[in-house]
Amino acid sequence: MTYRIPSLNGLKAFEAAARHLSFKAAAAELxxxxGAVSQQVxxxxxxxxxxxxxxxxxxxxxxxxxxxxxxxxxxAFDALTDATEAVAPALNGRKLSLGVDPLVADRLPNGWPRHSKELEPYVRETRVTDDVELIWSNELDALLLAAKTRHGSLSERAICLNGIAAALYFVTRPGLAECRQSRAIIESLES
Amino acid sequence: MTYRIPSLNGLKAFEAAARHLSFKAAAAELxxxxGAVSQQVxxxxxxxxxxxxxxxxxxxxxxxxxxxxxxxxxxAFDALTDATEAVAPALNGRKLSLGVDPLVADRLPNGWPRHSKELEPYVRETRVTDDVELIWSNELDALLLAAKTRHGSLSERAICLNGIAAALYFVTRPGLAECRQSRAIIESLES
DNA sequence: ACGTGAGACTTAGAAAATCTCGGTCTACTG
DNA sequence: CAGTAGACCGAGATTTTCTAAGTCTCACGT
Known part of the structure; x- marks a missing residue:
């Protein structure tokens, strides 16, 4: 099974240039x-x-x-966009589901994160678990663990509580490591 | 108008790996x-x-x-493949349409190319014209001209008849400059 | 228990694709 | 007849992608 598909960048450039009937306008959009659009086409x-x-x-x-x-x-672009949006909504405005290791659940700032106003836009649900597999299966977006994982390809960030290193780690899929949601959660913990 | 489409190479790698449920097999197919497939995914x-x-x-x-x-x-890949194949059949096995400058039509080897057996698989039709525009509009694939064109972005190749430089130029769209069909036509002329 | 093999992962460095920038050309416009 | 706009080209820089070599885990057979 093999497809004959030209370069996606070339097709994007073509599509935009054809809509604008101008390389310059297409370039601005892209x-x-x-020159880059001209070369692509x-x-x-x-x-x-x-x-x-x-x-x-x-x-x-x-x-x-x-x-x-x-x-x-x-x-075809529409179809791909729809499919992509359906399976993986753009990160902008998406809320993460967060797992909390039972070992850390009681050490957290009181009521965290349920009653944290600043986290409300970023966290959809919280669940008590330490099962890293839930991340790989996309059931959870991130975990707060009490110990380092050994699953090397996960992203792991040590958390400091009150400026002191704690046995506390923020673990996510690499794709979510640096998004605003993750940063907000970490900041809320460290402040 | 902007699309959210991930990298085409990534999607190709995903598609192949998903079909085989193996990065190794997908890599062989691609x-x-x-390692490359793993990274793409x-x-x-x-x-x-x-x-x-x-x-x-x-x-x-x-x-x-x-x-x-x-x-x-x-x-989506199927759709793109079909559309691409419809607008631009794969070069393999495609016959070119050839224009011949009226100024050179009579100087050519007798009957060329109509009665040339070796060219039969590569040339669909011949027409007497020197209108370079026909190439840009895809009505012609190549032209034999008696003078250099001034359309810089066309590909131009000087032809030698009997080992002697002649006022004869093989002109095509850049995309066809080095294909077998073009080479066959040029060789047939120079031999 | 201990090799062995298959398959995926990581990393560094090499190779390729792509972008930018500066300069040129042609045709419109005042 | 400048001046402008838009496209083109080529060289060099940058970014992306690939390869190559080594590691790790698990299944299997002895």
């Missing part, structure tokens, strides 16, 4: 320079062996092939 | 090493903020999220 055309645009001095025009390609590409 | 998981696989020492298992993501990704 956050790169116009050229590479794409080379890999396909056809021309997608007619370059006129006053701007771009789609060729027949380019015009035929564009809607299909856009639809 | 023609890279297993990890990057993808980080960018999404979720885990797609459970790594067991004896192999892979899809997480619930991974299993949900896979069919959507496959469908």
């Amino acid at each position: 956050g790169v320079t116009a 050229k590479r794409l055309e080379m890999s396909l062996g056809i021309s997608l645009f007619r370059r006129l001095p006053q701007g771009l025009l789609l060729t027949r092939e380019g015009a035929a390609y564009l809607p299909d590409v856009s639809r | 023609g890279v090493t297993a 990890k990057r993808l998981e980080m960018s999404l903020g979720i885990s797609l696989f459970r790594r067991l020492p004896q192999g892979l298992l899809l997480t619930r999220e991974g299993a949900a993501y896979l069919p959507d990704v496959s469908r």
Whole structure:
């Protein structure tokens, strides 16, 4: 099973340039320079062996092939975006589910985090557990543990309570290690 | 208009690994090493903020999220492949359409290329014209011209007849410059 | 219990793809 | 006839991706 798919960056550049009929405008949208878009599109055309645009001095025009390609590409992008958004909502505004090791649950600041106003936007639920597997299965986003894990590929951050190193570790999937939610939880603990 | 799409290489690695439930097998299919697939998938998981696989020492298992993501990704890949194949059939086995400058049409080897057996698999049609625009509009794949073009971004190759430089140039879109079809046409002329 | 093999992981360094920047060209515009 | 806008090119820098070599865990057979 093998697919014939051109470079995604090339397709993105094509799609944006075709919508704007301008490399410059497309570049602004994509956050790169116009030269980069020009090169991407050229590479794409080379890999396909056809021309997608007619370059006129006053701007771009789609060729027949380019015009035929564009809607299909856009639809595929939509489908990928929807699927991605469905399986992994953008981190912005997402609330984490947090597990707390039974060994640390009683050592925490009183009522933490249930009654912490500042954490409310970042934590969806809290559960008492020390099962690292729950992270790998995406049932939990992060864990507060009393001991270092041995699962090397998890991200682990030691916490200081009142400025003193405590046997307390914030453990997440690497993908969540540096997000705002994680930072907020850690700060709330250390302050 | 902006899409949220993870890296295409990451998605390809995920798709192949999910089908085989093995990074090693996926790597073989993709023609890279297993380490590369592992890294691609990890990057993808980080960018999404979720885990797609459970790594067991004896192999892979899809997480619930991974299993949900896979069919959507496959469908999108199918759609892109179909669209690409429709607009630009793979170069393998494709025949080029060739334009011949009226100024050179009579100087060519007798009957060329109509009665050339060796060119038959590579040339679909021949037309007498010197209009470079036909290349940009994909109506022609290549041109035999009597003079250099001034369209810098076209690929241009000087032809020698009987070992002597002639006023004869093979002009194509860059994407077709080095394909077998082009080489065959040039060789047939120079021999 | 102890090798052995398979499969995944990590890391450093190499290789490739991509971006930026500066300069050029062409066609519009006042 | 400048001046401007948009696209192109090439060189060099930067970022991404790949490879290679070594480690770890588990299953299996002796």
